[in-house]
Amino acid sequence: MENGSECLCSDLQTEDYSPLYAWYNYILIILTLPTLSVFGVCTNIVNVFVYSRARMATSANTYLLFLACSDFLVILTGLFIFWIDSARSYIPELARAPYTTVYTLPFGYMAQTCSIYFTVAAAFDCYIKVCRKVFSRSYCRVKRGRQICLSIVFLSILYNSLRFPQFNLRRCFHEGSQEHIIEICPTSLFYAINLVYNVYMYMVLMTLLPFLFLLILNAVIVFRQSVNEKIEKKAKLSRADCELLEKEEEEGKENNGDDTITMIMVVVLFLACNTLALIVNVIETFFEPDPVLLNLLSDASNFLVIFNSSVNCVIYFVFNTEYRLIFLEYAHRVKRILVNEYLPCSTSRRPSTRPSLDYQPVSLHSKITKPSIIMNRSNTLGSPSTSPVWQPLTSRSVANLDWELSYLHENGVKREEDDDSGCSFQTQSNGRYSTRWLAEVEIVERPEGERPPHIYVKGLAEKESISITAL
Template sequence: MDDSVDIYEQAALNMSIPDGCDVNRVVYASIKQLISHDIIDPSSVGFQNCEPLCGICYHGSKEWDYIRFNIIVIGIILPIVGVFGIVGNAISAFVYSRPEMRCSTNLYLFSLACSDTGVVLTGIFLFSLETFRPFSLTVARISGQLSAIVYPMGMIAQTCSVYFTVCAGVDCFVQVCLPEKVRRAFSRKETVHFLATCVVIFSVLYNVPHFFEGFVIDCYHQELGGMSKEVCPATLRYNEMYQSIYYKYMYAIFLAVGPLFTLIILNTLIIGFSVFGSSASNMDDTMSLILVVLLFICCNTIALVINIFESYLSETLGSKINYIVDLSNFLVVFNSSFNIIIYIKYSRPFADTLFSYFCNRKPITDNDGPGPPMLITEKPSRSKKCKETLSRLLVASQPEVLI
């Protein structure tokens, strides 16, 4: 082990810097550090005048089959789904912020729509923009300059989505299964604001390490003929202890397995209480809930496997892992864009409120005399309403993958 370390350090020391260049530049020291930790191959380092050539850290696939797949799925379909998701989340946030829709669960759904918008926006930037990076110097510069910042911000939005989902699921469980005194305490405005604030603070603190996983270097792009920027991984990203603790165990506990099993348990309890408790449930609602849970599990499984077994899969599948990563990234945006369809289909109050504001559909009233009309919305039973909410929630979040 010591011999191999010495070899890499010697290779870094022997890196040839062109004559007349300032050997004390930060970029040279960074490259030497990456070589000494066997993160980049010293043979891949070249220079144009005094600038390193692009491609030191970014290695796009040269396989035409994959390039075509990536352009179609990530470059074309993903932005279309993402734009739909941005509009849908904006509409969802608007509807759930209306006075007639305000309750503890819907406040969490409002927050979820906001965080999902962040997931979609950062997903389009990180994934779709990356697709066209080899073809445009402007895109390469923008992507290289901002990716190191946008990625942590996307992870913050993703973590918020996961935990707003969990909060809303817990709220549904409380409203369906627990006594009135507990329901009132949990539905207080102060409680909702406190939990929402905790989610945001936790999401920021949990993702702080991502801000230190990469750095940007200036480089010369030979194929496009101009100066560009490239993101290189910091040595922290390849630290074995960091990978094991942060990307395997903490990721599984806080972003994948933990929230997933929490939602499954809550889902099971709500269905059980609806079936065997004081409130009867509709079989169609139960079936839709089960199908939504299965969709959530499928979407999360791919990202979970990639993040936990990243090194093993990279060695085993080689370049084929790019197809799986693209599919997982697409599911990130799809999952954060699909909610409004579920809201409209399975939530009568949401659909009525939506159409009353956007389609000028007059609300049904029970006031034939003078005075302001009172909005009448068909309200399902508490268990059914919350069960519908949880079924919509379970597809709302998906851990993001970026390799």
């Protein structure tokens, strides 16, 4: 870092600031961008988690997995480059922000390049699936997708490595504040390669070429997809052909349809958010715009880049069924864990006031459909009300009794309930009623030398007695 008594950075401008731009920058970059960035970081972590599941292992999802990783880096580096650089005007503690910006900027370009070409690769994969089905089996594979993504990462790092030596830090004297400030200043390499590398190559490789390629490719995919749907509706297949088609492609066809729609919407979002970046590059390269207008458009373009990297999860959740199912499945798991661990006063952790039993009630359904124990009502060993072991059972103390009662109702079983003694059910057959009483069973084992193990059967009504059957 070079020092000097006067500002050596001749490219520093003061006329490109105005009260309008100050308020615009404060609202869009200082206030809105951090909130969007936090949301984007969280959603891309979720995207990486979901698309790394084994059930999501497809070629299209491989590109979306790498896209989530690159978008995560775009948001982080964008927060350092855009927000910190603007916030240091309001927060004195960020006076050394250029130290982070000058070294973060190349990584931001690397992440942005990866995101752009991951989207291009995913769109091309979708094109092969829809328009060139003959080659889809050999091209649209997970292994090939990983190879292409790793190649994009390597080329992006190699291409943007020249951005490291283009800038350095200098201590400059600011006439307005009468203080020495640290600013990012270009080096001699910047002036040597700026026109070709930073202007024309960036405009062609990062904006114009990907934009036109995705625009044409997406139009062809949408047109071909609509034609394929019309052909499938008009095609008259025999019953045997239909059954064979459903057997072979029932799951794969649905997933491919979701992948196609998802990729179309991802490309549409990319085109919508990067159109302004293309316009800014063209204006800055071939025209001499007003500095304030250029700053307004640049901030809006940078904000849309972060927006594009943050909201892809909404498209995945709305248009991809498999993504939505996995997301909801793990969301319910996380919710259950949080409720059980960190909310001790919740209903799931609330202690029961009823005394615990050493036995489980016999399923009502199994007692009626497959009766294995016949109740002996002539045996009187004791009253249920005085027994310390048997507890009265009513419809309010059995969690699944309502389901069982609905089953009985569907099968023509009428219910009569006694709030004090329990439940009974009457069935009508040939004009006669037969009564079956609910019962609870307990198997009691005795020590060796005493009575053998017995099964105790207790009716729920007070008029019912207990039946004891030796094993």
